[in-house]
Amino acid sequence: MKRIASLAGVFLVAASVLAGCQSAQEPPKEINLFAWSEYVPQGVIDGFTKETGIKVNYEAYASNEEMLAKLVSGAQKYDLIQPSEYTIEALIKENQLLPVDWSKVPNSKNIGSQFKNLPHDPEHKYSVPWMAGSVGIVVNSEKVTEEIDEYDDVFQEKYSGRIVVLDDPREIVSWALGSIGKGPNDVTPETLEQVKPILAKWLPLVKVYDSDSPKTALLNGDVDIGIVWSGEAAILYNENPKFKYVLPKEGAHQFVDSLAIPANAPNPEGAMAFMDYILRPEVSKLISADFPYTNPNVEAQKRLSPEEKNNPASYPPGDPKLEGFRDIGEQAVQIDKIVTDMKAEG
Template sequence: MNIIRPSAFAALLACALLATGCDKKTAGPETPISRETKSPGELRLFCWSEYVPQTVIDKFTEETGINVYVENYASNEEMLAKLQAGGALYDLVQPSEYATEMLIKEGMLLPLNKANIPNFKNLAPEFVGMGYDPQNTHSVPFMGGSVGIVYNKERIKTPVNGFGDVFVPEHAGRIVVPDDAREIVTMALDHLGLPINEINADSLAAARTVLTDWLKLVKVYDSDSPKTALLNGDVDLGIVWSGEGALILNESDKFAWVLPREGAHLFVDNLAIPKTARNKAGAEAFINFILRPEVSILISEEFPYTNPNTEARKLLSPEQLANPASFPTKEEWARLEIFHDIGGAASDIDGVVTDLRAQ
């Protein structure tokens, strides 16, 4: 079994070297996070990719002298898994509403000392004391957003008011949806008028029936950048995060934004301090810094989600405030609903969506 020639072996080695070189490249710039250094002048931020502008971080360092080390994740579950595994010592994490609820339930967050966060008063009342953390004892909203519809007015001539108008046979092969099983099932549950946070065998079966017809029509599943397929003209309509929707509207007036009449998911991404944090004071200083109106608008400029900061909204331009994807009307707001932790149902939901996509 040894006829592989030395030359081929050498080539294999070359490949191996090549592969490792390639890995280093793909890994990109990484900030080493070591356990040993325990200086109060450091803050380890574990946050979503593309959410905290570099300008904000630089400004914080300039002002406080605290060096911020940033590590990114692409999903709440990725962050939860890392925190649960232990060993990773972060001072600040950025969980969405249902993940915040779960972290509190598991006792994995430190209570906040509100005396260190005076700017908390800047938050809009609708973002304070939401169901996942009724007293905001452990979390402070960073940004909010909804999941809505964007369509190309030049190519879609029929009125689009809700999910039911998106998933019609005429739109087959022209739709993008998030690559996210829970969002997909929530669209169907909202369409059926069923509760989106109590998932049982019956409601899942009903959602499955609806999705069997709907998912056949989908061309692209993309959670990271659904705007790409829309702006490139590869699809004509889709379900996107409101921040992405706002960017699409800013970039081209061919597109329109609709908040589904059936209701939709309202997400709230928070800042919270994990139990293993080493620089709680620094983390609270960062939260307070983020809540400053002039800092908060820097985030809105780059990532136009719903800014929860009333004082910051006063500094935004009329155009920014008029963007229907960034700022839903009162009546639209009433249609939105946050996610709660659904525990083991996450796997059932994934099973249903995987099954239908593989059809």
């Protein structure tokens, strides 16, 4: 055993010496990855470093806006960020992203066509989808027996105090928009005026607002129904199949978290090497194992276990109506104020 270890050590040294020779004129051997907290498995980072010799400094954030705040401040330069679709759109508008040189990311061929050329990156120039997911309804079918398939079914008087929702004004408003037949991006002063009475009716029924871990309240039995991230719902389903995931028939938000390279990245080459690495099916599969969202990598999807593929929250059956969020600029301020107002009312 010892001998094998020492042999491996010799190989590692030899490999790193060789790697060192190869890359005499290459840029610094490290990349600064700024990504969602607990969204990049340590095994993936270690594997990448072991193979390429590029060290990954993983810094974490908890919201797109927190990421923007640090990116805009310029205090730290990042090589890779992991924004959601509407944030990518905003960054592209402000010329804050570098286009990806696809010749350096050959594994981009594995990206499913339905995840390319989406409205936030219409020419598929700037982003590599990491994971996609939806926001839907979770029902504890032991406690809630009736059929639930639209937003109005959740916010009923009889479920008062038994509901958990994401603590996210934009999401909440998008559900209210859905319930009056509008899309999640139909955000105008008029439509916002229309959703106010709906929110005034809905929000007092909510027991918990939680974006970080909405599954906790459901698992603990403090609530029986909720509108949460599909990944959370997938974990709940794995825990106990009594937790059913339903995509509301009015349509739901599909988010696409992607890797992108900021305009001032010191090591874009390293960033693209990382993009290529995570697009390998066997690596992408590892990400799916830890975070059961919808994997946009078709080759990786083929390698998933039947249990993973049959989880209705990760891979919703049928052809659900899904739509990404668009950048809505100043209207976000209004949304924030309306939801704050309605919460204070309750």
